[in-house]
Amino acid sequence: MKRIIGAAIASLWLAAPAWAQDAALLARGKHLVEVTGACGNCHTPMGPQGPDMSRALSGGNVFDEPPFRAVASNITPDPETGIGRWTDAQIARAIREGIRPDGRIIGPPMPIGLYRGLSDRDLAAMVAYLRTVPPVRNAVEASVYRIPLPPAYGPPVTSVPEPADNPVARGAYLANAVAHCMECHTPMVEGRNDFSRIGAGGMEFRGPWGVSVARNLTPHANGLGGWTDAEIIRAITTGVSQNDRPLAPPMAFWAYRTMTPAELSDLVSYLRSLPPQP
Known part of the structure; x- marks a missing residue:
């Protein structure tokens, strides 16, 4: 090794x-x-x-x-x-x-x-x-x-522990530090994420599929408020929305389909904990 x-x-x-x-x-x-x-x-x-x-x-x-x-x-x-x-x-x-x-x-x-x-x-x-x-x-x-890059993203990182052993903390770690869901699903202002509206969606992605718009992942009625846990998990792992509509790239359904049940459960717990964003 x-x-x-x-x-x-x-x-x-x-x-x-x-x-x-x-x-x-x-x-x-x-x-x-x-x-x-x-x-x-x-x-x-x-x-x-x-x-x-x-x-x-x-x-x-x-x-x-x-x-x-x-x-x-x-x-x-x-x-x-x-x-x-x-x-x-x-x-x-x-x-x-x-x-x-x-x-x-x-x-x-x-x-x-x-x-x-x-x-x-x-x-x-x-x-x-x-x-x-x-x-x-x-x-x-x-x-x-076409935007200035920062001289650094912060001071040198010396050590980062494992997340706390509870579903929301593990889900937050997965959605942010690992799977970086909130990078795409948080609005962008002047080339940078506006984390005061974390999970609110709205970012546009252009590709061979046309233009896809990142969904609101918060518990608001405009987001996942009316979705069941099973529907959220199906969307993440298969790319099928609540209304059976196929979801578009660049969401990596091909990778997320083999996430473990524990990871998916933790991720849903975290998404349920987000402040609702219209």
């Missing part, structure tokens, strides 16, 4: 044999990258039928919006066009603080402000798993930003 980031993270695994540490960490990382985090929704090239898994995580998708023309990076271990020459600490810093090895800031739509809440354990798991994916040689163009 590659070097784990930080003594605090490593201590989580010292009680188990080395082979068990590897297996547990990599399994967690795979689930975070491929399912709940749905990293491939941005970083895997998309074709007419969805993600091209033969080039998984090799980047190149373009997000051309008024504030930016962002191009997803190659996050496979290819040494020339990906992250193969980055250290574990450099990968971790890029994910959680939005700073590349050369010091450049990573801009939106990468949700760095939310990823700052990733726990030490989950960050280590993601780094370990990214080391194992097949390297794909795919040079991508640089992103162009």
Whole structure:
């Protein structure tokens, strides 16, 4: 296994044999990258039928919006066009603080402000798993930003614990730090999320499907107030709305369909706890 980031993270695994540490960490990382985090929704090239898994995580998708023309990076271990020459600490810093090895800031739509809440354990798991994916040689163009990027997203993150052991806290961690649901489902003002209206929806997404609008996820009557738990879970995992209408991309239904029942239950608990937003 590659070097784990930080003594605090490593201590989580010292009680188990080395082979068990590897297996547990990599399994967690795979689930975070491929399912709940749905990293491939941005970083895997998309074709007419969805993600091209033969080039998984090799980047190149373009997000051309008024504030930016962002191009997803190659996050496979290819040494020339990906992250193969980055250290574990450099990968971790890029994910959680939005700073590349050369010091450049990573801009939106990468949700760095939310990823700052990733726990030490989950960050280590993601780094370990990214080391194992097949390297794909795919040079991508640089992103162009029409808004100023911050010099940093905050002070250096030293350590982040696991969320409190209750459904709402676990759901909040999942919806924000991991699955970054609130990045897309919170209104944008001048290129940045307005978290005073968290979950209110309204952001537009353009693609081959046309224009889709992020739904209000709060318990308001205009949001999920009249939905049952089962209907919310069906929408997340299958892309079918309460009225049986198919939902549009870029929601990563293809990844979320294998979320665990416990994760889905926690996520619903959190969504029910949000302040209603009209």
